[in-house]
Amino acid sequence: MNLRPDPTFHASPKLAMQAPVENYAFTVMLSPDGSQSDGIAVIDLQPDSKTYGEIVHQVIVPYKGDEFHHFGWNACSSSLSPLSGHAFLERRYLIVPGIRSSRIYIIDVKEPLEAKIHKIIEPEEVFEKTGYSRPHTIHCGPEGIYVSTLGGGGEDGTDGPPGIFIMDCETFEIIGRYEMDRGKQDKHYDFWWNLPQDYMVSSEWGLPPQFEGGIVPEDLLSNKYGHSIHFWDLRARKNIQTMDFGDNYQMALEIRPAHDPTKSYGFCGVVVDTTNLQGAIFTWWRDDDGTWQSKKTITIDPRPEEADNLPDLLKGFGAVPPLVTDIDLSLDDRFLYVACWGLGEMHQYDVTDPMNPKLAGKVELGGIARGTKHPNGNGFAYGPQMVEISRDGKRVYWTNSLYSSWDDQFYPGDSGGQMVMANVGADGGLKLDPDFYVDFPKGYRSHQIRLEGGDCSTDSFCYPSV
Amino acid sequence: MDVGGLSEAALWGAVILSGIYHGVNPGMGWPLAVSAALMEQRGLALLRAFGLLALGHFLAMLAILLPFSLMIVLVQWQIEIRVVAGATVIAMGLYLLINRKHPRILARVHPARLALWSFLAAMAHGAGLMLVPIFLGLCAIDPAETGHLAAQSLMAGNLPTALWVAVAHTAAMTLAGGSVALAIYLWLGLKFLSRTWFNLDLAWAMSLVLVGAFGITSALGHG
Numbered sequence: 288m289n290l291r292p293d294p295t296f297h298a299s300p301k302l303a304m305q306a307p308v309e310n311y312a313f314t315v316m317l318s319p320d321g322s323q324s325d326g327i328a329v330i331d332l333q334p335d336s337k338t339y340g341e342i343v344h345q346v347i348v349p350y351k352g353d354e355f356h357h358f359g360w361n362a363c364s365s366s367l368s369p370l371s372g373h374a375f376l377e378r379r380y381l382i383v384p385g386i387r388s389s390r391i392y393i394i395d396v397k398e399p400l401e402a403k404i405h406k407i408i409e410p411e412e413v414f415e416k417t418g419y420s421r422p423h424t425i426h427c428g429p430e431g432i433y434v435s436t437l438g439g440g441g442e443d444g445t446d447g448p449p450g451i452f453i454m455d456c457e458t459f460e461i462i463g464r465y466e467m468d469r470g471k472q473d474k475h476y477d478f479w480w481n482l483p484q485d486y487m488v489s490s491e492w493g494l495p496p497q498f499e500g501g502i503v504p505e506d507l508l509s510n511k512y513g514h515s516i517h518f519w520d521l522r523a524r525k526n527i528q529t530m531d532f533g534d535n536y537q538m539a540l541e542i543r544p545a546h547d548p549t550k551s552y553g554f555c556g557v558v559v560d561t562t563n564l565q566g567a568i569f570t571w572w573r574d575d576d577g578t579w580q581s582k583k584t585i586t587i588d589p590r591p592e593e594a595d596n597l598p599d600l601l602k603g604f605g606a607v608p609p610l611v612t613d614i615d616l617s618l619d620d621r622f623l624y625v626a627c628w629g630l631g632e633m634h635q636y637d638v639t640d641p642m643n644p645k646l647a648g649k650v651e652l653g654g655i656a657r658g659t660k661h662p663n664g665n666g667f668a669y670g671p672q673m674v675e676i677s678r679d680g681k682r683v684y685w686t687n688s689l690y691s692s693w694d695d696q697f698y699p700g701d702s703g704g705q706m707v708m709a710n711v712g713a714d715g716g717l718k719l720d721p722d723f724y725v726d727f728p729k730g731y732r733s734h735q736i737r738l739e740g741g742d743c744s745t746d747s748f749c750y751p752s753v
Numbered sequence: 754m755d756v757g758g759l760s761e762a763a764l765w766g767a768v769i770l771s772g773i774y775h776g777v778n779p780g781m782g783w784p785l786a787v788s789a790a791l792m793e794q795r796g797l798a799l800l801r802a803f804g805l806l807a808l809g810h811f812l813a814m815l816a817i818l819l820p821f822s823l824m825i826v827l828v829q830w831q832i833e834i835r836v837v838a839g840a841t842v843i844a845m846g847l848y849l850l851i852n853r854k855h856p857r858i859l860a861r862v863h864p865a866r867l868a869l870w871s872f873l874a875a876m877a878h879g880a881g882l883m884l885v886p887i888f889l890g891l892c893a894i895d896p897a898e899t900g901h902l903a904a905q906s907l908m909a910g911n912l913p914t915a916l917w918v919a920v921a922h923t924a925a926m927t928l929a930g931g932s933v934a935l936a937i938y939l940w941l942g943l944k945f946l947s948r949t950w951f952n953l954d955l956a957w958a959m960s961l962v963l964v965g966a967f968g969i970t971s972a973l974g975h976g
Contacts, residue, residue: 290952298943367947369784370870371860375952429860457854483792483864522861549792750943751791 292374295740296364300546300618301752303364303678303741308332311399312675312684313358313381314706315734316345316727319691321352323730327383329399330706330725332738340723346394346402353385353392354691357735359425361393361432361456365747368482371429376456380405381737382432384422387499389413391422391434393459399739406459416461417452420444421495424477428747429522431456433465435478437492444495449475451489470526474513477541480521482749483548487519488571490539490555501692504600508561510534516542516555516571518579528579532569535561539569543616543623543744545641549751552641554623555581556614564589564604566611566627570641585636585644587611587627596656600696607655610697612689613673615743617680619752622647622715624674628689629697631657631670633709635683635717647715652707653687655697661707662721668703668732669694675736676743683709683717688732704733767887768918772925775810775880776933778957779950782806782871783930785864787946790938799938800931802867807927809871810880814919816872817881818888822911832972835889839968842886845879846961853954879961886968888918893971 297303312330329344362376381394389410396402420438432454438444451465474491491513514536518528536557544553552572568585589606610629625634631654636644651659653667674685686706704727708720727733775781790799856877862870892911
């Protein structure tokens with residue numbers, strides 16, 4: 288407990304943008320075959336430092352086979368909401384779940400260079416107290432730490448629907464399930480919210496048998512992955528509306544609400560439209576009578592490619608699908624970054640008018656049957672995937688692995704983990720920084736990035752930017 | 754009339770001071786008024802929000818003071834009542850000292866239901882209890898008089914006192930908290946929201962212990 292609010296808590300997105308820049312990044316290190324223990328890499332982001340762009344510390348966990356994926360903070364700017372009265376927490380711990388093992392690590396990063404494991408929550412505790420498995424997205428909110436899960440109970444995670452559970456933000460005790468009325472929700476992936484407006488939005492990937500052993504082509508072609516998002520009354524814990532984008536919009540993944548809490552809209556990325564292999568972004572918003580609406584506002588076309596150059600999975604299609612696997616919105620709600628993991632492109636859209644996004648910048652790197660090299664001459668395995676934006680919106684970082692078994696299907700033969708950074712022009716535009724290229728230790732891939740002091744996919748703000 | 758060495762004026766002063774104390778404490782809700790004004794982009798929303806916060810706080814004060822104002826009818830037990838009341842306030846302070854977790858129930862309230870939130874926040878933090886020893890001091894009856902006063906007239910005197918204590922306290926709370934909220938909204942800007950936010954948890958719990966101790970000593974001194 289501090290006597291003053293943590294200096295990294297900001298009342299509004301605008302104040303967060305004006306705060307000092309990030310010094311370190313925390314990035315997932317995952318061993319795809321479970322032969323090594325997973326970990327968190329601490330990367331030096333200070334351009335003046337001798338170790339700029341290098342992994343300066345690693346927290347390697349004692350177990351193997353956890354499969355790290357997404358992770359988050361114990362506390363963020365949401366703590367400045369007087370409603371929950373948690374203003375004096377410290378942004379100090381990373382909550383890192385293993386999506387294969389269901390084990391959760393609490394990592395103390397108060398001193399980034401001496402980051403260490405603070406607590407381990409064993410899978411049995413997660414199963415017992417929640418009936419869920421495969422914990423995934425982390426957000427800190429009114430009742431503590433919210434953790435979304437990808438699996439329900441039972442060995443293969445299909446005994447009952449997956450959902451969200453709540454953890455105590457100080458003791459990290461698992462409190463229990465979040466949902467009181469889940470309505471039609473039977474799959475889960477991401478979730479986020481608008482705290483003053485008291486709504487939450489959640490999304491769907493698929494059930495564990497649909498992803499753990501690799502993508503299941505029959506399920507994809509018969510549209511059995513998730514294609515709905517759910518709107519919740521956050522504090523009443525009740526699903527108030529389920530919005531189906533349509534069967535063909537397979538895998539509605541990342542939810543990115545506008546950061547400014549006066550706004551009632553956001554975005555959701557869809558991996559693939561099975562009718563034409565396009566990637567799609569939907570804008571969702573609340574209309575005047577309180578009903579949620581959505582509209583497809585961005586489509587990204589597949590690129591025709593000779594079957595010989597394609598992995599087995601795609602040979603029959605003669606094209607490379609964009610595969611929109613991650614999106615991220617800058618804190619000023621101006622630029623939406625869209626990772627096209629299949630194409631090997633990072634797109635930047637100006638979403639000042641959320642109903643009418645305009646492509647403002649683009650970087651090519653990696654990609655199926657293309658493998659664009661980094662400006663420093665080195666290769667980039669797979670394609671641009673998990674993306675994170677600096678608080679001031681001037682730097683965009685990304686890594687390359689999607690999910691162990693899926694990497695191998697879409698990019699057979701590729702290996703390695705990389706993290707790169709692109710600089711954003713004053714009025715948009717995106718250019719890779721030739722001097723920032725992190726190559727992960729042999730045998731490790733990389734996934735989500737968190738920036739010291741918060742970033743554009745962690746912090747929830749309780750006061751508008753004025 | 755002196756109560757435990759404190760004059761009636763000093764006790765009323767304490768009612769006002771505690772109001773200011775509660776008002777400037779962010780835990781009693783002034784940041785919500787700032788938020789309301791910014792969300793709706795008009796200053797009037799701040800006044801409305803603070804009105805609701807004040808209502809909730811006022812009701813929480815009454816909810817605690819009224820039962821005590823009825824109890825004090827038992828004149829011959831008034832010292833015991835004041836000792837027990839003081840001990841209760843101390844116990845609440847100690848509880849808050851030991852249990853530093855925040856009440857999760859507050860996080861379940863819809864952000865627009867400010868009066869309910871304010872009521873629950875005041876109850877959970879023992880804001881009303883902090884007033885009890887002061888209020889009982891104001892109601893104290895000289896032992897020499899107890900024989901002459903009928904229960905009815907005692908009640909007739911104590912109920913308005915409870916009401917006035919709650920009114921004066923809430924008015925001070927509103928003025929103090931409202932001023933902070935208004936200053937941040939109009940001049941200082943959101944940056945000061947986190948800058949002016951101090952962790953009063955410890956001080957708050959200690960205040961309860963102190964006020965409770967005062968209640969007991971003044972009751973015994975009076976006896």
